Amino acid sequence: MSHPAKAEHFLKDQTYAKWHDKALWFVRQKRDKATSKLPEWESLRDAAAKIKEHTINNLANYLEEFEKNAHENGFHVHWAKDAEEHNHIVNDLLQKHKVKKIVKSKSMLTEECHLNPYLEKNGIEVIDTDLGERIVQLRKEPPSHIVLPAIHLRREQVSETFHEKLGTEKGRCEPEYLTEAARQALRKDFLSADAAITGVNFALAETGGFVVCTNEGNADLGASLPKLHIACMGLEKILPKAKDLSVFLRLLARSATGQAITSYSSHFHKAQDGGEIHIVIVDNGRSQIIQQPEFLNSLKCIRCGACMNTCPIYRRSGGHSYNNVVPGPIGSVLAPHSDPQKHKSLPFASTLCGSCTDVCPVKIDLHNQLLAWRSKLTKQGHISILKKTILNATAWVFQKPSLYNALGKLARTIVPRLPRFMIYHSLNVWGKQREIPVFPKESFKEMLKKRERK
Amino acid sequence: MDQLYPKAAMAVLEFLEKRGIDVEYPREQTCCGQPMSNSGCSDQAKPLANRFEEIFSKYDYVVCPSGSCTSMVRCHYGEHLTTEKNENLKNKTFEFCEFLVDILKIDDIDASFPYRVGLHQSCHGLRELRLANSTERRDPPFSKVRQLLNQVRDIELVDLQRTDECCGFGGTFAVSEEAISCSMGKDRIADHREAGAQVMTGIDLSCLMHLDGIMRKSGEVIPTFHVAEILNGNASL
Numbered sequence: 152m153s154h155p156a157k158a159e160h161f162l163k164d165q166t167y168a169k170w171h172d173k174a175l176w177f178v179r180q181k182r183d184k185a186t187s188k189l190p191e192w193e194s195l196r197d198a199a200a201k202i203k204e205h206t207i208n209n210l211a212n213y214l215e216e217f218e219k220n221a222h223e224n225g226f227h228v229h230w231a232k233d234a235e236e237h238n239h240i241v242n243d244l245l246q247k248h249k250v251k252k253i254v255k256s257k258s259m260l261t262e263e264c265h266l267n268p269y270l271e272k273n274g275i276e277v278i279d280t281d282l283g284e285r286i287v288q289l290r291k292e293p294p295s296h297i298v299l300p301a302i303h304l305r306r307e308q309v310s311e312t313f314h315e316k317l318g319t320e321k322g323r324c325e326p327e328y329l330t331e332a333a334r335q336a337l338r339k340d341f342l343s344a345d346a347a348i349t350g351v352n353f354a355l356a357e358t359g360g361f362v363v364c365t366n367e368g369n370a371d372l373g374a375s376l377p378k379l380h381i382a383c384m385g386l387e388k389i390l391p392k393a394k395d396l397s398v399f400l401r402l403l404a405r406s407a408t409g410q411a412i413t414s415y416s417s418h419f420h421k422a423q424d425g426g427e428i429h430i431v432i433v434d435n436g437r438s439q440i441i442q443q444p445e446f447l448n449s450l451k452c453i454r455c456g457a458c459m460n461t462c463p464i465y466r467r468s469g470g471h472s473y474n475n476v477v478p479g480p481i482g483s484v485l486a487p488h489s490d491p492q493k494h495k496s497l498p499f500a501s502t503l504c505g506s507c508t509d510v511c512p513v514k515i516d517l518h519n520q521l522l523a524w525r526s527k528l529t530k531q532g533h534i535s536i537l538k539k540t541i542l543n544a545t546a547w548v549f550q551k552p553s554l555y556n557a558l559g560k561l562a563r564t565i566v567p568r569l570p571r572f573m574i575y576h577s578l579n580v581w582g583k584q585r586e587i588p589v590f591p592k593e594s595f596k597e598m599l600k601k602r603e604r605k
Numbered sequence: 606m607d608q609l610y611p612k613a614a615m616a617v618l619e620f621l622e623k624r625g626i627d628v629e630y631p632r633e634q635t636c637c638g639q640p641m642s643n644s645g646c647s648d649q650a651k652p653l654a655n656r657f658e659e660i661f662s663k664y665d666y667v668v669c670p671s672g673s674c675t676s677m678v679r680c681h682y683g684e685h686l687t688t689e690k691n692e693n694l695k696n697k698t699f700e701f702c703e704f705l706v707d708i709l710k711i712d713d714i715d716a717s718f719p720y721r722v723g724l725h726q727s728c729h730g731l732r733e734l735r736l737a738n739s740t741e742r743r744d745p746p747f748s749k750v751r752q753l754l755n756q757v758r759d760i761e762l763v764d765l766q767r768t769d770e771c772c773g774f775g776g777t778f779a780v781s782e783e784a785i786s787c788s789m790g791k792d793r794i795a796d797h798r799e800a801g802a803q804v805m806t807g808i809d810l811s812c813l814m815h816l817d818g819i820m821r822k823s824g825e826v827i828p829t830f831h832v833a834e835i836l837n838g839n840a841s842l
Contacts, residue, residue, distance in 0.1 A: 159784035168788070176767070183740060192743040461741060463771050467785050500782060502775030502789075503643060505732035509741035518732075522681075525645030534645055538777070542641050546649035549635040550656060559608040580780045584787040585818030588609050595611035596632060599618075 153496040158468035167305075172466040174302060179460040181409025182510070189401070198398050200514035203451035206389055207441065213356040213389045214432065220359025224420055227429040234264035237433045241266060241348070241381055242273050244429055248379050250275060250345040254337075256363065256370035257281040258350030259297050259454055260383045260433060262476045266348075278340040280369035282333055289316045295470030297477055298407045298456035303469050337369070347373035351384035351430070352453070353399060357392045360420035361430065364403060364413040371417050378426040382419070386432050387450040399453060402512035406455040436488050445523040449484045451513040458507035458517055464500050473497060480507035480517040487524055495533040498524035556596065563590040606670060610810045612839065613831035617670045617701055620837040624709060628668075631660045638685075639677040643776045647684065654685035658694055666708065667698040670833055672730025672808045675700040680733050700734055701833055702808055706749040714756035716838035721761045723802030723827070724750060725793065725816070726769045727809035736808070740769050750808060753836055760835070763800035770796075774815040790819045797827060804842070805829045 162168045186192045206213055218228045231237035237260075245253065253270070255261065255277055267277045267288075279288045283300035287293065290312050294300030301309070310324040319332045349370045354361040361382060363370045374380045390399065404410040422428040440446050459465045459479030470478035475486040475494060483497035498521045507517040528534060548555050566574065567590050575582040593601070606614040621628045638653030657678065661667045669675045679695045686694070705711045730736045730750075737748035754760060773779070773789025780786075794816055797805050805827050807813050813829040820826040834840040 155782045155784065158782060162784050162788050172792075186743055189743070463773070463789050464782070464785055467788050499645075499778065500785075502728065502771050502773060502778050502786075504728035504771035504775070506728075506739070506741055506769075506771070509732055509739045522643065525643070526647045527645075529645035529647075538644065538781075539646065542644055542646045542649055546638070546641050546646070546653060549638075549653055552633045552635055555635050563608065580783050581818070583783060584822055585790075585815065586821040587818065588814050591609065591611055593611060595607040595614040595630075598611050598615060599630060 152474070154468065154472055154474075154500040155496065157472035157474070158464070158500070161468045161472055168467060170305070171303065171469060175460045175466045178299070178408060179457075179510075182406055182457060182460065183409075185405040185409040185411065189405070195398055195402055196512055196514050199402055199453075199512060200451065202390065202395050202398060203513050206391055207387065207447060207450050210386065210389065210441065213391055214386060216356040217354055217359055217389055218432075220355075220357065221430060222359070224359045225422055225428070226359065227427065229429060229431045231431055231433045231435070233435045234433070237264045237383065237431055237435070238266055238269040240431050241383070242270060242275070244379070244381060245270070245275055245346055246273070248346060250379065252276040252278065252340070252344050253346045253348055254278050254280045254341055254344040254369075254373040254377075255284075255348040256350065256365055256373055257284050257300070258348065258383055259477060260350055260385050261348065262294065263385075263435065264383075264433065266383075278337070278344065280337055280341070280367075280373055281365065282330065282367060282369075285333060285337065286312060289313075293471065293476065295478065296456055296459055297454050303471065341372050341376055344373065344377050346377050346379035346381065348381045348383065349374055351382050351388050352403070353390050353396060354384055354388045354430075355391075355393050355396075356389055358420060360393075360418055361388075362396065362400075363417050363419070364400070364415065365417075366408075366410075366414045368415045371415055374417075374419070375423065378423070379429075380419075380422065380426065381429045381431060383431045383433065386434055386437055387452075403453055403455055406457040406510070406512040440488060446484065446488070446520055448515045449481065449517075449520055451515050452481050452485075453513055455512055457510045457512065461506045461510045462501075463504065463506070464502070468500070473500070480521065481515070484515075484517060484520045484524065487528065491528060491531060491533055495528050498522075498528060556594070559594055560597075563592065563594070566590055606810060609814070610831065613670065613810060613834055616831065616833040616837040616839045617668070619839075620833060621668065623837075624711070626709075629664070634660055637674045637677045639674060639681075640776050642677065642681055651685045654682050658682075658686055658690050661698075662690065662694060665697065666704065667694070668701055668704045669698065670701040670808070670831060671810065672700050672727045672734055672736065673811065675703075676729040676733035700730055700736065700808060702750045702753055703734060703736055705753055705836075711753065712756065714753060714836055716836055717758040717760075718804075718835050718838075718840060719759035720803045720842065721763050721801050722754065722835070723763050723765060723797035723800060723805045724754065724832075725772060725797075725805055725807035725812055726750075727807055727812045728769075728771050730808050731769055737769075750832060754806070754832065757835060763797070763802045765796045765800050767792075767796055772812045772816055774812045776811075779815055786815070787819060790816055794820060794827070798825075802827055804835075804840070806832050806835055806840075808832055 229240045286301040295303040306324045313319040351361045352364045404413045465479040486494035503518045505518045638650035642650040678698045738744040772793045773786040817829045830840040
């Protein structure tokens with residue numbers, strides 16, 4: 152189903168849709184408040200954008216530097232060209248270590264690679280340990296947001312899921328009660344897991360270490376208990392220097408949730424005694440994006456989710472309407488790279504209002520990238536013939552001023568005389584919830600002519 | 606504006622003439638090409654951009670009573686025109702309020718409008734032309750449109766909950782994503798209504814056409830005016 156169809160469905164329940172819009176707007180407002188406390192906010196964004204641009208333009212060097220230093224830290228570094236290779240590498244490692252159960256903290260990359268179903272098929276139990284991720288995992292749903300995976304759910308829905316899956320009391324919806332129940336259940340999983348998988352927020356070329364940011368400490372708990380820790384990262388997660396963190400850690404949480412900093416920003420530079428840390432660096436189409444100058448900027452993304460919270464379309468259609476692991480404006484820019492036919496409606500799921508561009512902490516020109524995709528998808532033949540015909544004809548008329556004037560006059564003469572049923576029918580999509588404009592008797596050009604005669 | 610909102614266009618013309626500006630309205634003009642460009646049909650926008658340049662390049666200034674058309678010329682003609690032509694055109698093309706504030710430096714608007722007015726900030730004027738600070742960025746607050754409206758006697762600008770959320774028009778988006786487009790429009794209208802606006806104004810008639818269309822369907826209409834109609838004293842209830 153295309154985005155418009157899913158959005159229309161989402162908006163059918165107006166009470167729910169309004170709640171969803173307000174919940175995300177609240178996060179946006181928290182972000183506004185947090186960022187307004189930093190007078191240097193705009194300079195921080197500039198600095199972050201410059202660091203990321205520099206890094207992407209020198210990516211090969213920084214990746215090699217990272218690999219070398221990671222080896223010196225005793226880490227094992229693996230390279231995966233795509234999702235399939237990534238999943239193989241992770242599975243092989245787990246099988247080699249005879250792992251039956253893993254705990255996984257939030258990693259959009261493993262979602263992108265669909266790692267969970269792959270591991271489950273191979274007999275490995277996967278427990279997502281981020282609370283939001285755990286909720287959607289129990290419900291067998293994909294996350295609807297990259298930072299707030301269960302933001303589409305009301306607490307009553309979570310209560311029902313927990314009653315069914317974790318045996319909580321029916322009808323109890325207090326957040327403290329539900330969180331405690333999840334905590335108790337997850338504690339057992341942490342203690343019985345044979346390996347941990349985490350994502351990577353920032354990998355440092357200079358030190359060969361990496362940083363994982365969470366609010367629940369679940370990555371730390373997961374990585375501290377079992378001996379095997381696998382960290383999965385997209386190859387754009389590199390930062391050149393440790394000091395660059397002073398820019399990015401300040402931007403990330405403020406943009407994401409309006410916190411000054413995530414509760415836990417954990418730095419990994421050495422495996423625990425007797426343990427192993429493996430880093431899987433994944434391309435999965437990223438090196439293709441680097442070769443397209445108009446889309447290169449999208450690789451700066453630090454996955455804060457601010458563009459989702461601010462997007463008036465995301466707030467009114469929900470993450471699942473994008474039918475892609477990463478939804479919202481950044482998702483709409485990334486998705487068509489992998490499958491333009493499947494995701495062709497996403498770059499059009501925007502008014503190009505530019506709020507995403509202005510909110511982005513690393514200054515990705517998101518609305519311009521959406522525009523670039525529209526043009527590219529059209530050139531690739533992914534636009535409907537009807538739409539193309541109408542726009543072709545309109546553009547043709549706009550090059551013939553006399554014809555344009557005559558057609559305008561014709562419309563202004565005829566349309567006001569038509570009975571309503573001839574204007575408002577199933578083909579007039581504009582008129583479903585809107586009246587058409589009141590046509591004036593004279594055009595501006597006609598008014599001018601009259602004025603000149605006087 | 607020529608076909609649907611001639612009164613607003615006349616207000617612009619009269620305002621500029623009263624200030625002693627020698628204004629010409631080139632009759633052969635039609636459309637800047639934005640609808641095609643924003644729909645992905647940049648090949649169709651190209652001849653329109655070139656037409657626009659041929660018609661308007663001879664003037665000292667090009668003044669356009671629309672933020673989104675101005676931003677098409679200023680921010681998106683680069684792919685259609687030669688660098689020289691593009692630079693020349695974009696440096697002299699201004700949105701109407703921007704021209705009044707930045708070029709004419711007007712601080713003595715002679716108009717009265719004794720109503721509570723809600724200002725709809727159209728997105729391209731806001732985030733591409735920077736006619737005001739957007740709420741996403743931490744820039745010092747300013748607004749060129751408010752600056753002008755505040756000079757109108759007896760006007761009261763109401764405070765909105767979401768001062769710069771998009772109305773949902775978005776060109777062909779209004780039709781291709783009809784459900785969201787109208788939902789966004791309704792939310793904007795509700796915000797203005799709750800703030801006690803008796804009139805809504807803005808710099809883009811496309812946004813106002815969309816909002817007005819929704820209100821007339823529901824029967825509860827807050828009258829809409831292009832900002833030029835208020836500044837020139839033509840707006841009346």
